[in-house]
Amino acid sequence: MEAAAIVKGTQNLEAAKTLMDWAISRDANELYNEGYAVVAMPGVAQPIENYPVDIVDRMINNDFSFSAVNRDRILQEWQRRYDGKSEAR
Secondary structure (H helix, E strand, O other), X not given: OOOOOOOOOOOOHHHHHHHHHHHOOXXXXXXXXXXXXXXXXXXXXXXXXXXXXXXXXXXXXXXXXXXXXXXXXXXXXXXXXXXXXXXXX
8 A cells, every 4th residue: 555544524534443443553554565565564575576676775764844844945845956857737
């Protein structure tokens, strides 16, 4: 699963909580691993055919707090470096 959340004001809060509890369970992570090489629960992921076995080591250690605080600066730098490679709008 890429992401999951309970939407504020949902009319079915208890059902949403039940779904989220399942979504983070070991059983759910084992199912996710059928299509994704990296899952949230440590020790669950098994190698996926034709996928790098060292994928976790290749990932960045992203600091989401830093990214949020510096969002505008990061976006400006990204546009400076790469916007000229984008398709014309």
